[in-house]
Amino acid sequence: MSDSEEITEFGSIVERIERGEVPIKNIERELICPICKELFTHPLILPCQHSVCHKCVKELLLQNQDDSFGTDAGSECSNPGSPRSRVPSPSMERLDRLVRSGSVSSSPGWRRSSVTPRVTSFPCPGCQRDIELGERGISMLFRNFTLESIVERYRQAARAAVAIMCNVCKPPAVQEATKSCMDCKASYCNECFKLNHPWGTPRAQHEYVGPTTNFRPKVLMCPEHEMEKVNMYCEVCRRPVCHLCKLGGSHANHKVTSMSSAYKILKDKLSKSIHYLISKEEQVRTQISELEVLIRQTEENGQLAERQAHEHFERLFETLQERKTELLRSIELSRNRRLDKLRSQVEEYQGMLENSGLVGYAQEVLKETDQSCFVQTAKQLHIRVQKATESLRTFQPAANPSFDEFVLDTSKEESLLKDLSFGGVPDPPMIDLSQSRVYNEGLIHWRLPEDSLPTDHHVLEYRKVPAKDEEESQWHLTERVHGPSTVVCDLDSDCRYAFRVRSCRNTIHSAYSPDVSFHTPPAPVFGFLFNEKCGYSAERLRLSKRKDSVESMAGMAFLLAADRVQTGSYICLDYIIGDTGISHGRHYWAFSVEPSSYMVKVGVASDSKMSEWFHNPRDTSSPRYDHDSGHDSGSEDTCYELSQPFTLLTAGMGKLFIPKASHTAAAGDHGSRVLPLPQRIGICLDYEAGRVFFYDADSMRCLYERQVDCSGTMYPAFALMGGGAIHLEEFITAKRLSYM
Structure with a gap:
């Protein structure tokens, strides 16, 4: 189709819409207020561009504050009726009475033309966005006159037989x-x-x-x-x-x-x-047909699932009924046997009473005077009397009235029935990269989809990612995990590991989550907290209670210090070090720097040099003096090496600054000294080799390395100037706190 034909067709479509040839009866769903579910009446346009009836907005506001006043006196854009009419409403008259009586202050905040409830915010029923109307309330909203006209045309089309009559x-x-x-x-x-x-x-x-x-x-x-x-x-x-x-x-x-x-x-x-x-009308109709098929399939499959569930429950009921009948019958048989025995024993004991049973019979036998006849009968009778006498001395009921052996323990079955669920395959979880951390131990977090069903447990698997020309290693399984995280121990240093996790419900396992890989640090984790005893300025630095975060406060003390700086000097840095030192081996720690920090320096410091340096009275070498001018003169490294105990790298304003004489481990970084600030910075100190390495802690890419004098005990060191903050990794501080 040529451009002219497309323009002609487009123009005809627009004209059809403008002339109202599109059937208006088919757009009723667009003319329904989302609150009252009726045709719009004096609709108002909210700031989010959704429309709501004028009366519905008032009801929403009154729901938030029951004793609020109405807003019937708005502008022509929001009030129904005449655009300039100002008819006093009952709420307005009520307000006037309250003001005259002194119940309500007549301060400038109360204006007759903009009386609104004190609560003027509510969630939009269309998008759930919070709507704030401000001081003028509903008066700030425009009436949607276009929508009103469409609603009116719809009403006229719906009642075409009803004519509009003359008002005169x-x-x-x-x-x-x-x-x-x-x-x-x-x-x-x-x-x-x-x-x-x-x-x-x-x-x-x-x-x-x-x-x-x-x-x-x-x-x-x-x-x-x-x-x-x-x-x-x-x-x-x-x-x-x-x-x-x-x-x-x-x-x-x-x-x-x-x-x-x-x-x-x-x-x-x-x-x-x-x-x-309109051009996609055939595609829409095809998709509607597909959706109708899906609706029909959903109805059929839903009914089938209901029938199958009903059959399963019927079988359960039948099984329970059978077991109920069997168990109740066994209880009844046992009860009857015991009753028969006890009743026989009662009859036997009743015979021991005078003039009844055995005693009465014996008394009649004693009346026999013929000796041979008496002996013939009395011998057997005497044995019976002796047994009765013996039973009196050793009385024992013939049956146990307790039915303890027939008590049912259904707790296990009840638990199984409560956990009864459909045996569908559970959704796979997703490993949460923002909360997972991997050092020589790995803390792996995951989360389930929002609409997923509860799971019984999770299984985490991990393996070492092979380098080139290496065979793939096998996956290692952890124990069953019933929470959203677990810790993997004994990971090798400077290696890449892949992790995946899956869920289990009713012995059915989900698919595995996508593999996520982490690179372990080049050395074991070194745990420490901040130490306020060496070079710490309480006026400018603020420590958290757990001593795992430090914040630089660029306040009045900073301005006064800057005012005292002499010509040729530099604004001071504030130093803080870790509370644990390093005297051998390789160690690694990580932390994050607030992206909005003005200037932060991170690295290591020697205790032998710090002791001398912090007590030196000269201003140019005091801990309040910074030798790094920020210029590319190339003398910063030499200056630090000769006069300061600190080996530091500069970060600030969302950037990381590499010294001019740097030798980075990553290829391609030699030409750029300014890098984006990593979310997490890692530092590795090799004490025996006398070298310190700076890493992007997420990718474990080496950003900078240099020689360092390890003549004494080395400490993690930090320096701040202006506003800024440093947060130690939780894994670093937790390792330290576990020893305290």
Whole structure:
């Protein structure tokens, strides 16, 4: 399609929209207020460009403060009805009464034209963005007259059979309106319009349109300057403004354009966007068809899942019912056996009573006078009586009334039922790089997706990343981890390790997280805290309670010190060192420097030189004197080497400054002395070799190395000037605190 054909088609589409040929009944969803879920009534445009009914905004504000006053007296841009009418509302009259009675202060903050609740903020129901209305409240919001007109056209289309009647005709001869006057804000039939707008009068010049119930002002007025017309558009706030807003109001420093230019640009953008959407109509219909298929599949699969879950629970109920029947039957059988035994024993003991049972029978036998007959019967009877007598002496119930052996412990089954869940594959976790740290031990953190189901445990795996021509090593598994992190011990120095983690739920494992690699430091971790006893200035430096952070305060003391500086001297540095020294071996520590720091120096210091240097009375070599002028003279290294106990690298203002005579380990860094400040800086001191190395602690790239005199005990050293802060790594301080 040629450019001219595209322009013609584009123009026809825009004309169709402007003429209203697009079916308005299909856009109802765009005309519903997100709060009341009804068609917009006097919609207001919020700063986030969403629209809300005027009454809904008032209700939102009143919800935040029950005893607040209404805001019925706003500007024409926000209040329904006549644009310039100021009809006192009940809330306004109530306020006047309170002011006259002294209940409310009549200070300048209370203005009759801008009475608002004290709480004027609420979340936008469309985007949840916090909306702050300011002192003028709802009066600061424009009415969305365009949306009002569309809503009115929609209502008319919905009730096409209902005509708009003349507002002047007397009943019962009311005629159907043919015109509506935008100045009189009334609808007229032909005869009434001629009578109320006679030729040769000012009313004849009124603007009229077709019959409508939506009357909006002919000119949009500024809500801040109510007598000024809106004639410019603020591109920063994305709202119309007047010339006073630009000259000295809240938009003085904002970029504004003319209203005609903004109209042309915005209309062109909207038209092109609509043209693009219309051109993609077939694609949209195809995607709608796909979505309808997905909806149908979702319904079917959901019903299938419900049936399967119902069947599973039915089987569980059947199994529970069977077990319930069996266990209750066994209890019943045992109970009956015990009752039979106890009842037999009762009958036996009842026979021992006088004139009953065994005793009564024995008494009758004793009445026998024939000796041979008596002996014949009494022998067996005597044995029975002896047994009864013995049972009296050793009374023992025939059955145990306790049913302890039939007590059920269902705690395990209840726990299993509570943990019953769908056996889907859990989502894989993601390793959190911002919280993970790897030294000679690795602290690995991970997180689950927000909508993932709970997991039983996690498994972390790690392996050493092989160098060239090396075979891949096997993955090592950690123990089951029930939290979001774990520690991996005994990692080799100066090696790269890969880590991955997966979740488990109901014996089903998720996929592995993407592999994440970390480079271990070239030496074991050295733990320390800041020490305020050597060179520490309490006036300019502030230590945290845990002594793991130090902050330089560029306050009055700094200004007074700068004022005392003589010509040719330099503003002082404030020094602080670690509380633990190094006298052998290789050690590594890491920290972060606030990007907004003015100047921070980091490195190492010798105790043998510090003792002499801090007590030297000369101003030029005192701890308040800095030999690094900041110029590229090349003499800084020599000056530090000869006169100071410190070997320091400079950082500040988001940059890292490499000395001119540096020999970096990384190729390609020789040509640039100014590098971006790393998020974390690492320092490695090789005491026996007498060298100190500075690293980017995240990538373990060596930024700078140099020779250092290790004649005594070496300490981590820091110096600050102006505002700035240094934070030691938690792994460094935790290692130190574990020994305290």
